[in-house]
Amino acid sequence: xxxxxxxxxxxxxxxxxxxxxxxxxxxxxxxxxxxxxxxxxxxxxxxxxxxxxxxxxxxxxxxxxxxxxxxxxxxxxxxxxxxxxxxxxxxxxxxxxxxxxxxxxxxxxxxxxxxxxxxxxxxxxxxxxxxxxxxxxxxxxxxxxxxxxxxxxxxxxxxxxxxxxxxxxxxxxxxxxxxxxxxxxxxxxxxxxxxxxxxxxxxxxxxxxxxxxxxxxxxxxxxxxxxxxxxxxxxxxxxxxxxxxxxxxxxxxxxxxxxxxxxxxxxxxxxxxxxxxxxxxxxxxxxxxxxxxxxxxxxxxxxxxxxxxxxxxxxxxxxxxxxxxxxxxxxxxxxxxxxxxxxxxxxxxxxxxxxxxxxxxxxxxxxxxxxxxxxxxxxxxxxxxxxxxxxxxxxxxxxxxxxxxxxxxxxxxxxxxxxxxxxxxxxxxxxxxxxxxxxxxxxxxxxxxxxxxxxxxxxxxx
Amino acid sequence: xxxxxxxxxxxxxxxxxxxxxxxxxxxxxxxxxxxxxxxxxxxxxxxxxxxxxxxxxxxxxxxxxxxxxxxxxxxxxxxxxxxxxxxxxxxxxxxxxxxxxxxxxxxxxxxxxxxxxxxxxxxxxxxxxxxxxxxxxxxxxxxxxxxxxxxxxxxxxxxxxxxxxxxxxxxxxxxxxxxxxxxxxxxxxxxxxxxxxxxxxxxxxxxxxxxxxxxxxxxxxxxxxxxxxxxxxxxxxxxxxxxxxxxxxxxxxxxxxxxxxxxxxxxxxxxxxxxxxxxxxxxxxxxxxx
Numbered sequence: 001x002x003x004x005x006x007x008x009x010x011x012x013x014x015x016x017x018x019x020x021x022x023x024x025x026x027x028x029x030x031x032x033x034x035x036x037x038x039x040x041x042x043x044x045x046x047x048x049x050x051x052x053x054x055x056x057x058x059x060x061x062x063x064x065x066x067x068x069x070x071x072x073x074x075x076x077x078x079x080x081x082x083x084x085x086x087x088x089x090x091x092x093x094x095x096x097x098x099x100x101x102x103x104x105x106x107x108x109x110x111x112x113x114x115x116x117x118x119x120x121x122x123x124x125x126x127x128x129x130x131x132x133x134x135x136x137x138x139x140x141x142x143x144x145x146x147x148x149x150x151x152x153x154x155x156x157x158x159x160x161x162x163x164x165x166x167x168x169x170x171x172x173x174x175x176x177x178x179x180x181x182x183x184x185x186x187x188x189x190x191x192x193x194x195x196x197x198x199x200x201x202x203x204x205x206x207x208x209x210x211x212x213x214x215x216x217x218x219x220x221x222x223x224x225x226x227x228x229x230x231x232x233x234x235x236x237x238x239x240x241x242x243x244x245x246x247x248x249x250x251x252x253x254x255x256x257x258x259x260x261x262x263x264x265x266x267x268x269x270x271x272x273x274x275x276x277x278x279x280x281x282x283x284x285x286x287x288x289x290x291x292x293x294x295x296x297x298x299x300x301x302x303x304x305x306x307x308x309x310x311x312x313x314x315x316x317x318x319x320x321x322x323x324x325x326x327x328x329x330x331x332x333x334x335x336x337x338x339x340x341x342x343x344x345x346x347x348x349x350x351x352x353x354x355x356x357x358x359x360x361x362x363x364x365x366x367x368x369x370x371x372x373x374x375x376x377x378x379x380x381x382x383x384x385x386x387x388x389x390x391x392x393x394x395x396x397x398x399x400x401x402x403x404x405x406x407x408x409x410x411x412x413x414x415x416x417x418x419x420x421x422x423x424x425x426x427x428x429x430x431x432x433x434x435x436x437x438x439x440x441x442x443x444x445x446x447x448x449x450x451x452x453x454x455x456x457x458x459x460x461x462x
Numbered sequence: 463x464x465x466x467x468x469x470x471x472x473x474x475x476x477x478x479x480x481x482x483x484x485x486x487x488x489x490x491x492x493x494x495x496x497x498x499x500x501x502x503x504x505x506x507x508x509x510x511x512x513x514x515x516x517x518x519x520x521x522x523x524x525x526x527x528x529x530x531x532x533x534x535x536x537x538x539x540x541x542x543x544x545x546x547x548x549x550x551x552x553x554x555x556x557x558x559x560x561x562x563x564x565x566x567x568x569x570x571x572x573x574x575x576x577x578x579x580x581x582x583x584x585x586x587x588x589x590x591x592x593x594x595x596x597x598x599x600x601x602x603x604x605x606x607x608x609x610x611x612x613x614x615x616x617x618x619x620x621x622x623x624x625x626x627x628x629x630x631x632x633x634x635x636x637x638x639x640x641x642x643x644x645x646x647x648x649x650x651x652x653x654x655x656x657x658x659x660x661x662x663x664x665x666x667x668x669x670x671x672x673x674x675x676x677x678x679x680x681x682x683x684x685x686x687x688x689x690x691x692x693x694x695x696x697x698x699x700x701x702x703x704x705x706x707x708x709x710x711x712x713x714x715x716x717x718x719x720x721x722x723x724x725x726x727x728x729x730x731x732x733x734x735x736x737x738x739x740x741x742x743x744x745x746x747x748x749x750x751x752x
Contacts, residue, residue, distance in 0.1 A: 110599055157654035162570045164654075165562035169625030172559065176622035177585055180593035180600060187596075252486065257479050267490040269739060273732035274497060275682040277701050278724040281708060282496050285717075290512050292499065299514065326493065334739055376629075380586075387589045389685060414589045421595050422689070434592035441587040 022127055025134035036133040040126060043133020047140050051149040056129040063122045071115045078112035081105040081190070081203055105202045106192065113183050117174070188431035195426060209432045220429060223407045223416070224436075230317070231412045232440075235385040238324045243378065245325065246332020247340075247370060251362070253333070254340055265337070268330040276327065280394040283323055284310075313409035316396050320410055324391050328381075335377065336370065343369050379448055383441050389414045413437045497728075503721035511717040525722040536716065538723060540696070541703040544613065548699065549680040551617045556624035556676035561669065564628035565657055568635035569643065582626045594689050601690065612697040615690055620680055634668040635661060667741040674738040681731055700727055 025033055036042040041056030082103025091098045139146050147155065156164040188209055192202040215221040253264050271279070286292045287309040294306040308315050343366065351361045371378075392398060392415045398408035406424060407416040413433055421430035499516075504525055506518035529538050566572075567579060597619060601607045606615040638661060646656045662669070680687075684701040691697050698706075704723050707716040 106599060107603065110596075110603060154652075158652040161653040161657070162566045162572045162575075165566050165657075166625075169559040169563045172618075172622035173585075173625050175600075176597060176618060177593065177626065180596035181585070181588055183596040183600075184593050249489070252482060255482070257475070258482060258486075264486050264490065266736070268493055269736060270732060271493040271497060273735035274724075274728040275678075275701070275731050277682060277684045278500075278704065278728055279496055281704065281720075282500050282724065285511055285708065286496065286499065288511075292513055292516070295513055296516055330493070383587055389590070393685070414592075417589060417592060418685075427595065430595075431592070434589055437592075438588050442584065445583070445587055 020131045020135040020138070022130055025130045029134045030137055033130070033133045033137050037130055040129040041133075043136050044129075047136040047146055049132075049136060049146060049149065049152075052132070052152060056125070056132070059122070059125050059129075063118070066118070070111070071118070074108070074111040074115040077103075077108045079204075082108045082201055085201060102200065104200060105190075106200075109186060109190070110183055113186060114179065117179055117182075184431050185435060187427055188435055190428055192427045193429065194424060199425065205428075209428050213429065213432050213436065220406070223405060224433070227407050227411055227413055227416050228436075228440075230410070231386055234317075234321065234388075234412060235382055237321050238328065238385040238388070239378065239382045241321070241325055242328035242332050242381070246329045247336050247366070248362075249329060250333040250336045250340055251366065254337065265333070268333055272327065272330045272334075276390055277394055279327070280323075280391060283326075284395050287319065310396055311400050313400055316400060316410045320392060320395055323395060324385075324388075327391065336374070339370065339373050340366075342373075375448060379445050383445055386412070386437065386441055387414050388412065389418065393418065500721045500724055503718055504725045506718050506721075509718060510714050525718045526726075529719045529722045529726070536703055536706060536712070537695070538700070538703055538719075541698045541700045544697055545680055545699040545701075548613060548616050548620070549677050552620040552680055553673055553677040555617070555621035556679075557669070557672050559621065559625040560628055560631055560672050560676070561662075563625040564631035564635055565661060567628055568632045569657075569661070570653070582628070585626055594686065598689055607690070608694075610697075612691060612694055616680070616687060616697075616699070619686055619690060620683070621676070624676065631665075631668050631672060634665060638664055671738055671741045674734050674741075678731055678734060681727065 026037070032046050033043050036044075039057070040060040041053035044050075044053030044056065046053075082105045084103040086102030087100050088097045089100055136146060189204055189206060190202045191198045191205045191208075193199075212218050212220055213224050216225065249268070252258065253261055258264070288294070289306045289308075289311070293309075294303075297303045297307070309319050310316050347365050347369075348361060351365060356364065389412075392410055392412050396408070396410045398411035398415050398419065400410075401408035406419060406426075411419070414437065417430045417433045417437070420426045420433065502516075502518060505521045505523070506513075507520040507522040507524070508518065533539060567575060598607065601615045601618075605611065606618070642660055642664075643656050646660045647653075651659065680699060682701065683699075684705060687699045687702050688705075691699075691702060700723070704720055704727070706712060707720040707723070
């Protein structure tokens with residue numbers, strides 16, 4: 001007996017394990033618990049948790065009703081994605097052509113995916129109900145207290161607070177982030193594209209799109225590799241130049257001898273306080289062929305031909321990186337300022353006594369310390385830069401674009417994705433590129449993030 | 463001898479000091495130049511985007527008047543109201559979402575905590591609007607893509623996923639000592655009461671930060687609004703409006719109005735942002751200073 005209770009404690013002590021699992025319910029549960037495998041909530045109703053039981057039952061009835069009404073049809077259409085084309089039929093009575101409704105593959109796919117989501121949600125609810133029935137049975141057998149409905153509600157504000165607080169945000173994330181994402185990912189395996197006119201009816205094509213994008217010989221594949229190359233160059237430059245220059249700026253402003261620190265900080269922060277799309281659109285018009293910069297330089301007699309900011313590939317690439325510095329340096333400065341103040345002053349004093357130059361102290365003390373603290377921040381900026389839609393789209397729009405190409409010389413994977421989906425309507429290729437972007441990022445980010453100090457040492461401060 | 467050394471060190475220090483200040487001044491001018499220029503443009507009397515001089519030849523307030531009264535082609539006041547309404551709702555919903563998720567992740571311990579954090583991290587890696595087209599079709603399927611429902615759709619799009627952006631607030635909650643929670647629980651508080659009566663009052667900086675960030679979101683977003691509004695000009699937000707003013711058919715008449723609109727939007731946003739960044743720095747350094 002004693003041994004058992006010790007074992008139980010051991011088990012309970014292990015993170016969040018309970019004896020009320022699905023397998024235990026199936027193996028050890030009595031008839032009523034086993035019946036509640038079929039009729040959700042039965043166990044709860046029999047043990048006087050009537051409202052809870054009825055809620056489980058309502059979920060089951062609702063789900064079955066939904067499945068019969070449309071769910072089964074939705075799932076059955078998924079493999080074929082619809083075959084019925086919209087046809088014109090001559091209606092003799094009315095004397096007009098009528099259209100019979102054809103299948104719309106996109107809606108079939110969407111409803112199918114949504115139905116799968118609902119089914120998964122239902123299975124989770126079903127597992128919960130079985131566990132809850134079993135728990136009621138065991139507690140009743142042991143003569144322990146069973147929670148009434150009111151107590152259940154109360155527990156939502158205490159032990160189960162996370163369920164209360166997380167339910168709405170989680171629903172939002174599932175419906176507007178996860179569901180669309182899965183929907184989009186499935187598109188990568190279809191031929192949903194304007195090419196060959198597959199905008200209404202399309203089919204599963206397996207990995208064809210991936211092969212096409214990765215194939216160096218194919219036009220799309222060539223574009224993919226060159227865009228990928230530029231995206232990575234851009235992200236590295238944008239991230240590290242911003243980081244280092246931002247830090248130097250913050251250090252210079254933070255120096256003891258610098259006067260009017262607040263004023264300098266204000267100047268730089270003002271430039272990012274202006275909404276990004278406003279400042280970027282202004283920059284774009286200023287650097288146009290007949291924009292302010294060119295006109296002023298011409299009038300001053302410095303140049304006699306407009307500088308090709310957006311028309312020459314190299315010029316455009318350098319310009320976007322430089323303008324991104326304009327956008328990014330104040331951000332880094334703002335974020336770094338607080339952390340810089342936290343570096344222990346003894347380190348600097350010791351370095352000074354040892355005769356280190358400012359450059360040495362920067363590379364030997366400041367930079368390592370900052371790198372340790374700000375790794376997560378660096379990763380987020382890196383991913384942010386790979387996905388930096390605004391700067392490219394609003395500044396250069398990806399231009400200059402060679403004739404006949406789908407992507408321009410400054411297009412990143414994301415802006416190319418936008419062009420492919422919104423402008424060209426090659427939805428399948430767009431989805432593939434989204435997935436490829438994700439893979440690149442996931443490899444970089446997960447490895448570094450999991451090894452960073454702030455992830456491992458989460459509770460270091462508490 | 464030693465006096466000479468110290469004085470030469472002093473001189474050198476002074477010189478570097480002057481150089482540093484001059485550099486800062488030059489940089490500040492570069493950084494403020496576009497802002498200064500757009501303010502000048504907003505008061506410029508000559509139309510069109512072509513300029514031949516840096517300073518306008520004559521000044522006028524007509525650009526501002528036109529922006530708010532000429533509602534025939536581009537209805538700026540309406541766009542402004544649209545954005546304001548959306549921003550207020552988004553602000554309420556996302557603040558609630560972000561604070562509750564980050565409190566759960568920081569303070570409560572439950573089975574799905576670590577998995578949820580990892581999944582949130584992974585979801586953050588997908589290009590933001592990769593799913594935009596899909597979101598549009600979902601909104602269409604539930605009937606939110608036409609008429610005044612577009613506003614609801616935009617509110618949902620901006621706020622529904624906000625629960626994933628819990629990192630900053632979680633980092634802040636992490637710095638509040640756990641002993642405070644434990645003391646409150648010993649005094650008979652439920653965890654919900656700990657949340658509302660202990661954690662929240664200590665978290666003013668991060669609450670202000672979250673409120674402002676989510677309020678600013680709809681004003682500065684461009685791409686989501688564009689995909690969802692499509693051609694429904696009645697529901698445009700300011701950012702699409704300003705973008706359209708620079709399109710070929712409008713730029714000649716509307717360029718200076720664009721500058722005026724940019725100034726009008728930027729002043730409140732910039733004020734909020736500068737007010738907020740103080741709280742942001744506080745939020746980064748933690749709640750209880752040691």
